Amino acid sequence: NAGVTQTPKFQVLKTGQSMTLQCAQDMNHNSMYWYRQDPGMGLRLIYYSASEGTTDKGEVPNGYNVSRLNKREFSLRLESAAPSQTSVYFCASKATRGRIANYGYTFGSGTRLTVV
Amino acid sequence: GDSVTQMEGPVTLSEEAFLTINCTYTATGYPSLFWYVQYPGEGLQLLLKATKADDKGSNKGFEATYRKETTSFHLEKGSVQVSDSAVYFCALSEVMNYGGATNKLIFGTGTLLAVQP
Numbered sequence: 001n002a003g004v005t006q007t008p009k010f011q012v013l014k015t016g017q018s019m020t021l022q023c024a025q026d027m028n029h030n031s032m033y034w035y036r037q038d039p040g041m042g043l044r045l046i047y048y049s050a051s052e053g054t055t056d057k058g059e060v061p062n063g064y065n066v067s068r069l070n071k072r073e074f075s076l077r078l079e080s081a082a083p084s085q086t087s088v089y090f091c092a093s094k095a096t097r098g099r100i101a102n103y104g105y106t107f108g109s110g111t112r113l114t115v116v
Numbered sequence: 117g118d119s120v121t122q123m124e125g126p127v128t129l130s131e132e133a134f135l136t137i138n139c140t141y142t143a144t145g146y147p148s149l150f151w152y153v154q155y156p157g158e159g160l161q162l163l164l165k166a167t168k169a170d171d172k173g174s175n176k177g178f179e180a181t182y183r184k185e186t187t188s189f190h191l192e193k194g195s196v197q198v199s200d201s202a203v204y205f206c207a208l209s210e211v212m213n214y215g216g217a218t219n220k221l222i223f224g225t226g227t228l229l230a231v232q233p
Contacts (some may be wrong), residue, residue: 031219033220035223042225071141091157094219109158109159
């Protein structure tokens with residue numbers, strides 16, 4: 001019953017450093033998503049992958065890249081971190097076919113990233 | 117584009133009080149509507165949903181009715197508990213022009229609920 005697993009849970013980066021946030025789901029979901037959560041702004045979509053092999057930009061893609069490595073894994077990369085990327089990052093997945101498509105998104109527990 | 121507007125928090129209530137958190141939306145087509153809850157230090161969990169006009173979603177004593185005429189999906193609970201303290205997010209599922217769902221969720225800014233004993 002792991003659901004959506006995100007690593008790491010916490011990270012501090014210096015400006016200009018790079019890192020990859022990892023996300024894996026074990027529910028055989030087709031679609032996966034990366035959101036960032038900032039105070040007063042709710043959750044904003046960074047990138048998403050509607051199915052294995054496809055990725056698309058969301059609302060705030062600048063400064064990020066993604067890789068849908070296989071059906072289970074969807075990683076988010078910051079090539080050159082900036083203080084404006086200080087946020088809490090959530091990965092989510094969703095089934096898009098069959099009855100389980102009605103159950104909505106499943107979210108990971110988040111990665112709290114601070115860029116100094 | 118599509119958007120969701122929630123009442124600003126924090127909302128502070130005493131235990132057993134009645135709760136209403138307002139949510140209105142702007143969308144083309146007929147989106148599905150959701151309420152998610154985020155407990156401290158955790159990710160978001162689906163609380164309830166409604167997929168068409170006049171549908172009522174309900175779960176754990178919470179309910180919300182999809183009102184197309186007022187483009188609203190207000191969250192209500194008759195008697196809140198301390199354990200209901202959390203951030204509540206209203207969201208809609210974007211619908212593309214040809215009627216297919218993109219499956220992208222658009223969120224409101226969230227409303228912090230604090231319930232005091």
